Amino acid sequence: MDYEPTDYSKVAIREYPARTIRETAEGRYWKQFKAPVLAQQIGPITHIDFKQQWPYDFAITSSTRVLIYSSATQKQVRQFTRFKDIAYSGSFRDDGKLMVAGGQDSIVQVFDAGSRLVLRQMKGHKQPVHVARFSRDKQHILSGGDDATVRLWDVTDGTQVSRLTGHSDYVRAAAASPTSVDTWATGGYDHMCNLWDVRSKQAVMKLEHGSPVEDMAFFPAGALMVSVGGTEVRVWDLLGGGRLLRRLSNHQKTVVAVRLSPRAGPDALAAPRLLTGSLDGHVKIYELDGFKVTHASKYPAPVVSLGLSPNCSTLAVGMADGLLSIRKHAKPKVITGPGAPPEKLKRKPPPLTAANFRFFMRGRNARAGIGDVQVLARRKARLAPYDRALQKFQYGAALDAALAGGQPQVVASVLEELAARGGLTAALGGRDADGLVPLLDHLRKYIVEPRYARLLVGIAHRVIDIYAAVVGASAEVDEKLQQLQGRVKLEVALQADLRRLQGSLEPLLAASLGMPRG
Template identity: 60%
Template sequence: MEYEPNDYQKLQIRRYAPRSIRETAEGKYWRHFKTPIVSKQFGAVSHIDFCQQYPFDLAVTASTRVILYNGRAPNVVGRTISRFKDVAYSGCFRSDGRLVVAGGQDGIVQVFDANSRSVLRQFKAHKRPTRVARFGADKLHVLSGSDDVTARWWDVSSGTQVLRLDGHRDYVRAAAGSPNSPDVWATGAYDHCVKLWDLRAGNSAILGLDHGAPVEDVVFFPTGALAVTAGGNYLCVWDILGGGRLLKRLDNFQKTVTCIRLSPLAGPESAAAPRMLAGSLDGHVKIFELDSFRVTHASKYPAPVMSLGLSPDCRLLAVGLADGTLSVRKHARPKVVPGAPGLPKPERKYQRRLTAANYRYFIRGQSSRAAATDFRVLRQRQARLQPYDKLLRRFRYREALDAALATRQPQVVVSLLEELAARGGLVAALAGRNAEGLRPLLRHLVKYIGEPRYTKLLSNVGHRLLDTYAEVVGASPAVDRLLRALHNRIAEELGVMGQLAQLAGVLEPLLAASLAAGAGI
């Protein structure tokens, strides 16, 4: 009896998981940043800031200069602001991109016109170097932090100091404004503390956080409910609305973490997947997802990372190094959300109406997919059978196994052996073989019996084969050599398994002690 061609079901080749972990979509997204555009500066690149308005220009602070690069062509020589007597610090754009503020080694905070680069305001109350300066959300005020352990709130329109914030005991090196309120700011200093200020309440801090190491940077999350601080070789995530509770400590670096940035639109497929980027003196920039704060990607740079920036459309990734190198990488396919702040509105494309005068009218719908409620009529196609399928259809099990072995594909052989076992034809496929017919099967056992995905099935096949041909062992030297090779391979695998079992026994108490210490038992 034979199956009709339309009734026979082809042998389904078994699919196994890949041996190695494939690159994730997250890793592919960050690897799509092209070869970096490298620019050599006159000193260490201490700060990078992207403008929030299209085309997302970037301000690079290095040595005694603040250089403004065009976001569309970062490889072109930028406009240089060099109105500093000594080292410049923390060049930042205002939210509309029209003004730039920067501190200096002489303690003076200066406000510049981004186009003409002329000095518009100078604030001279600080007595020591001013390492941080930021525009307020109202565009009319500036917050500065200095090595004189104070932070000051300035009125840009009048050029006067509005408020002096005292409370730190060491250099103030970081500041960030809350997205929820233009009057709430956080400052970080080398006294290991982060202070939260409400400018409406005067110069008294409303909340204090102990980072445990000199604070290099502080950033609010987009919701304003959380904040992250960098200092030492770790990051701390704080619940601001929960009273400053420490949520997570991230020890993923070997040296001091110098900078943090949050990417509002970054993600492998969706703009709803923000990421946190952090750079360190160990030369690494690491990307964290914000659910469990797990590292999803890391990049290594040839020198310590001093600063980094990511454009609002996630098209440009800029990293500043301690040796004066500015590395700017452009994404091959940036993920841009239409209507995002600062982006130009997409042009509406004219769509031609389909009529009978157009050829596309007659082929419409051919590439459309069927809906879940549609009734599908499948076309009857004759299956193209492989040699082992044709032999299996005729119940010629021994020849079908030989044809599968001839493919030298272990998935095909394993699938056929499983099909023969289900049909009860495995004994018939193994029996009645001479030395010439045994050698391909033994070679396959020697090669693949050590693979964990095939071991169980091939071990049963090997036992059945030895039971069948035990009486004729020694009749063929070639078969005997393969049997000895099979014995040696099994002995080698058993030795490896014994070593792994010993190693697991050594690691088990160490892991148990580590888990107990982490749980505070």
């Protein structure tokens, strides 16, 4: 006798909590960077700097060389070797035409980025120069050295404009304000971040970072500044008088590099991101509303430098063992304005009229909006095999169909439906060896899963009660029962070990928190 699916309600498949945290849109975006292209250098890569103009080539500083890599081909295109000793801080000018670098020999050198000619050699520091940056007006350079001084140079004639004193230890970080050509920030191993007005040659603000400062950067609007050093990232409110806005401790070892990208993330033009690199081998990305980590990447060696292209299409990471990692994004964001790539000529589609096929196919893939009213077509109910069996009150066949599908949440939902109908005994009983083996396999596989354990333990008890009298009649069934017994014993032993471990940890946790025992 056949039944029409008129009043039958399909089994509602129970939804269980996910075992892992679902990937966010932010995480998916950063995971879309392709597999890295690796290039081995002869020394640690201490600095990475991108051009601001398309095609966004970048410079890396390693050992006694500054190398230029192409973002398009990810290959080396140029190198600067005019250094007597170790080079530091190879950086481009905003227009990409000049490059500046410091060195172990305490000389600040300016190069023509195209011809590699040495244009200026500025001498004045008494010890190695680890940081050198062009100013926003393109006419000056700020350098900081291990002699604890900060010096401002005139690019046109190579002379020293001013000498800024205020640090008491090595100066290892500097950043130019995006809103004022006369405002600079420097950080040193004396734990201080100094904000300078080069016109008055005075530090107008001194901020205590709490650890040797390794790197720093201004936010795009210039009102906030970030400094890194030790295991902390600190965000400062400069307009609020240097107030510490946020202290972030998401790394396990010294944070050595920080970058701010105004065009990173899924919504590139509206969602700036903060990137930090650390000696723990991690690069972490923060959103700037709550300063929460939205993504993290692990590298095979301590990270000592990082850089991100202005259009967020290329991520370069330098490591302490000299390994350079270059990753390209699968779908780089398109940007406009100064430095944007030239637009490609695209063939315009023909106008949408009744003369072409697209006119009659329009709207087929459109989705309904929030306020739209959807009129659903009446369709014949399509039932799963276990639903068809349940509709005919064939409980054993329904359980067999669910087991054949191999989806544990479906089997659990069918078992609960059978229990609600009072048909669980009928579904489990009367089985031969061929019908019992799939059920025992399912129990053995999922009986220790927390999501299904409560239900399947009761089912296992029922199965043993029903078939206890015929144990030994089938070698295959006996083997499955032994496997089920072994799985349960293993889980019981594991739970016992965890309880003993918990008992050992509780006094330690209570002591560390200052709580009374018992």
